[in-house]
Amino acid sequence: MTKAQSHLLRRGRCSEPGRLYLLTTVTCQRKPLFQNFHHARLVVRQLRQSEQEQACRSLAWVLMPDHLHWLIELNAVTLDTLMRRFKSRSSFALHKAGVEHDPVWQSGYQDRALRREESVVHVARYIVANPLRAGLVSNVRDYPHWDAVWL
Template identity: 25%
Template sequence: MKEGYIIREQDKAHFITATVVDWIDVFTRQNHRDCVIESLKYCIKNKGMILYAYVIMSNHMHLVIQSDDGKLSDLIRDFKKFTAKTILDTIQTEPESRREWMLERFKKATESHTRNKNYQFWRYGNHPKEIYSSKFLWSKIEYIHMNPVRAGLVKNVEDYIYSSASNYINDEGLIEVTLAEIPKVNVLKNSSFMKYIKE
């Protein structure tokens, strides 16, 4: 299947979405969420990933990322390949009440594609959107951080552990992200971006 969205400017920051096949709620399990966290940390330290924002939901994740060596497509591919393999291994070796059902779904997903022979974990495509302005960047950061609030998981964005909201609001988080520059206050009057500005 040909990807509907492609990354033309490999050195630019992009908003991407990675979704588990069939929207399977894999990330309701902490060990699978932690796998993604550790992989992001590794990519930041060793593969030139610049991570501005992220959120891990039950069956998908959103990121605003950039590659410091201009190879964003390769970076995303490697990240998804590694996390898929690691999580699939975990599903098969650690206690998981839904193991058979999940593996059956991941196996079935390979029938319509030839790339994966055994299991397909992530859906193809990332729907990348190039970050072309500060306003667009902040609209995506806000969208990412509001996901758990909209899902009814937390009341305040900074209370959701598996996102970068607390990095921006409390200067702490599971991953050390690259904080995007806060737009000028006069641009943000009556904007929800104001919550990111320290009193």
Template identity: 25%
Template sequence: MPRRARRIAESGIYHVMMRGVNRDAIFLEEEDGDRFLLALDQTRKLSGCRVLAYCLMPNHVHLVLRIADEPIGAVIKRLGVRYAGWFNRKYGRVGHLFQDRFRSEPVEDDAYFVSVIRYVWDNPVEAGLAPSAEKYRWSSRRFLGRPSLVDEAELRRLMPPGAMDHAASVRTVSSIEDSKTHRLPRYTEDEVGLMLAHACGARSAEDFRYLSLHAQRRAICELRTRSVSYAQIARATGLSNSRVRRVHIAGEWTARAVA
């Protein structure tokens, strides 16, 4: 079956997600995060793209980029090859580091642009890795107003009047969870149970507890890609909400991600 053609952004702005192959961690030590940002900076200079936001998570990366002449596929390929080559040499591994096809969404209007920036910045808060976005070391939110590889002047220029303050306002884990309580659930408990069984074979919380950590992590990641809430996953697996958030996290790297 042929791949669907990648959508082209008339604005030149894309929200990109690069994920580790098999959802494996792509950052194991602080040096790895620093090296990825170096590769991103080098890619920015070579391709002429502008970095508007970024967030490095244990097994994936969110980027908001405005491309110039080089298409988005070439930009991300350049970035992925640079970092993966270094990572593989460091850890003595071979093969792909990232999933073959990265995700990209064109950003064509002001409202979506603001929501994408906010989503990228809030990612570590929603995952339980930081109490607030500006405390997370591996997010461009932390470096607002300070020199960084982000083109902050361009970011502010693209923001509608007053939107920058809204996007950068402090949100905590509890405030994000409170905002979600008013949303209607997308799936019933039975539907979540069926999805869990399909993902890992577990037909009860007791079955799930006997799975390896790797199998638990893969199942949770699969349910999250289907927009199943942390609370529903917790009820289906018998784990706590915080455990569900953290089960797939690369421990040492993220433990040092918050100052």
């Protein structure tokens, strides 16, 4: 989707507290900023901050070199608020650490509300298996930037 069409991602978007969402966002120009371990951990800290603020409950996530997949249960904020805060804080942390890539994140994000009949564990397994499918590791346990509540 071109930048001129990115507003179409928002069409029909709703935020329902208690609902499960799979969120995906990518770095600007797909730059692999998170190949750097320290930079990746700064972003992970901001994922955890969102949960500490009770904006969401993280069920599973994986931070790839140039994008994030995040399975959440939304609490009393909107998806837009959650993602705006996360991207803002993570960008600030990265810039403070010396990352000169500006902006860090591509505008917008993709969200998919999970249907009740979908297996949440199946979606979580799909998320954490991303490093395997990308050929980054031969065992998901060897990839340092993921988590799931079922561990």
